[in-house]
Amino acid sequence: MVRVLMCGSIASSGGVSTHTRNLIENLSVEGNEILLYNYYTNDAYSKNTNIRKIYRRTFGLFFHILANRKRYEIIHDQTSGGIFSFVSSITASIASKIVDKKLIVTFHHSRTEEFVTKYKPLFNFVLKNTDTMILVSNRQKEFISRTFPKYSDKLVVIPNGYDSTIFFPRNTNECRSVLKIPGNKKVIFNISNLIDIKGHKYLIEAIGNVAKTRSDFYCIIAGKGYLFETLEQQIKDSKLEDYIKLVGWIPDNDIPIYINTSDFFVLPSLGEGNPIVMFEAIGCGKPFIGTKVGGIPEIIISEDYGLLCEPASSEELERTIISALDKNWDSFKIREYAKSFTWRNIAKTTKSVYEQSP
Template identity: 40%
Template sequence: MRSNNLLVIANNFPNEDNSYVAGIFVKEQIKYLKNYFQTVYVISPVPYGMESLRKTTYRDYQYENVKVFFPKYFNVLFFYTRLRSIWVYFEIKAMLEVIEREGIDFDLIHAHFTWPSGAVAIELKTFFNVPVAITSHSNITFYKELKRKNSNYISIWKKSDAIIRVSKKDIPLFINSGVNSNKIYHIVNGYDPTKYFSIAKEKARELLNLPQGIEIILNISRLYRIKGQDYLVKAMAEVIKNRSNCRCYIGGNGPERDKLKDQISELGLQDYVHLIGFVPDDKMCLWINACDIFVLPSLNETNPTVMFECLGCGKPFVGTKVGGVPEIITSDDYGLLAEPGDTQDLAEKIKIALDKSWDERQILKYVEQYKWENIAAQIATVYDEICSENLTFKSA
């Protein structure tokens, strides 16, 4: 007899208070997927020592019908580069201990990312004889492994029952690698309208103690080279040449912070570009509503959730032509796109966006289709199709 439970395997998952936010898009998705199940179990294995590296603490927790576990396991860099099967072995061992200890019963597995979660999910499939869906999120790794014709990745995809890809243009690449087209689904990320919604710009700035009467450009992302904040800083040097009332706020932490700080100083932009550090989850909506435009100058992306969150607040999105972004920003009514790594193009798009009169209602109407509730319904349809028994997942 079916238990109507889902097991989610995630490379990263936020802690209980969302002070560590990597993988938060998975948690946001589960907020609506949980309505289709009696219990959703989330297992996110954590290598020993990773808590110190990530400067966070992982403790198991539960909210509503979702139970989250962070089993520890042994891993070293050598496993990643040479002995990946050993890596998977230790992850599976840690997960099986949790499953046995907690008496976890589940009908299907949804793994996020092909490696290592997808690899672990395929192994667990042989233990429990349940279907597996894998959401392939990565971009750089995805293209790299396809170019290498990595047999491990291709085998994982072939053995899965469903592959969900957020970028439609990548689906033929799976098919060309020998994956059955019938098991590949295009489902994008989404946003939570209870967390991201329109607030008067003046009110948001007042609550954040930000100046009124200026133009505010906002970027919130991890400070990694791939996120392209250095191009945003350089673009600001162009933007302020005839817009002295313009300010750029960059939120987030990461290894590029010191470099960005030095770059801002070298370009003499201390009065115009501000690194504001980590933005708590409960302040994201305020910050987005306080800005005039949101800018994400990434060199590579798949389907950034912050794009949907920006649109969900009725704000225009200025991004780059990477991954699935052009599949969402399909009109100049919702935002503008620059070439990745092109400072001049980015500066030009920022200036155009600041001068443009945006129709907030049109943006809000457009983004409604990407509410997590709608995305979860699409995923539940995939679950229906891959379950071996006549089990229909209906939202409670």
């Protein structure tokens, strides 16, 4: 049994929250004792203001590490960008030395190179004082190793994962019936925050071009974000209301149903770390159509599991979508491949890092 102080955000949404929550659950199933310090407060009387968020990642975290030093052996900080999230790792680096405990940091970031370059001295400080830094892609590891060669032996890659009890193949027609989605067309599904880096405008442009030559498909885009009205207007201006539907935010319980209505999942991102939704899609036996960014090419290693194109190119995305529409996919083969990325397996690998860390 390993006793771990897990430091991270457990909020209603977000990739880091999903990662942290599932890792805790599966580490606990393996018989480990996990003590959570949540950067996101669920206290109805304490709003998650910026000041409170910073406090919980600095003084709050520092005092918690010291006050509970007898309850754990390892500190594991789940950190991301920007700097106001990463500051938790700085705090943990200082506090871990005072309490003389091992420190593991998992660094999640869709633009690692940009962040590390901008905050190189701070990143160096954390890396120097961390026993092991877990990264979610080899691309991250290669860049950080080049930047900080003397700490390269501290870097370990463990990808994200998915919950196989929730994301598994379901009857497509039944799912479409539940959501009242046309059953006579191929369905393309996307869910992500409606923000620039997710590349939705290129997806809409690509769909518009595909619609010029065929009408046998329907695209559903789910998610919330500051671009909702802009994307809605782009769809109207392009006269694509019959081909694309923005459904807004959907509950977590509905995500596997939406994925299972689709013929394939598409994520046209300009930058990613290792998107959890990719694993959830292939866990449902659905091919993943995406861009060659972050750790995506390290997972979609065969055209049996999906197709990839360059980011920020509606023309390339158009050709890739057409190929995906015309391809006969083997759902069973995709699902079998996905099984190695269940959160249970990710937790086992993480536990081995705890045991091997100096």
